Amino acid sequence: MTKVVSGQGANPAPLGLAGFGMTTILLNIHNAGFFELNTMILMMGTFFGGFAQIIAGILEFKKNNTFGMVAFIAYGSFWLTLVGIVVLGQNGFMVTDKFAMGWYLAIWGLFSLGMFFGTLKGPRIGQLVFGTLVILFALLAASDFLHSETLHTIAGFEGILCGGLALYEAIGLIVNEKHGKQVFPM
Secondary structure (H helix, E strand, C coil): CCCCCCCCCCCCHHHHHHHHHHHHHHHHHHHCCCCCCCHHHHHHHHHHHHHHHHHHHHHHHHCCCHHHHHHHHHHHHHHHHHHHHHHHHHCCCCCCCHHHHHHHHHHHHHHHHHHHHHCCCCCHHHHHHHHHHHHHHHHHHHHHHHCCHHHHHHHHHHHHHHHHHHHHHHHHHHHHHHHCCCCCCC
């Protein structure tokens, strides 16, 4: 059995980024109007967007990465709360109106803006992921505040971009590590 020295070991970021990216893509394909909200999205949000990101965040804590810990645990919790809001609302438990949902999304946008500033000393891909995430939350909040299906659809396409960038970063981190050089520009 190999002893893992503190600071070494596998990088948990690709797991968290893949969970965030893939779930974000699927939800935003729905938001763009390609299919209805369904069990596949909710289960992906619960298990890969939620639990896998929280696990990645806990592993980031063990690597002394505060940004990674906060990001993955927070956004994993976002996915779990979003699924809870949807499922409870669909089953008649305290339905959330669009105005309240707008505030939920706006506060996540504000949090994401703060996290964006944390990316400014890192690779460009992190800035792109968090920058597009801030825009996504702003569009989704505005669509709920204004009851605008057009903004909701635009947010869907922008969210596909955001999720795609996160998935690119996840795959890039894995491939670059495996090859021992930068194959995917970050």
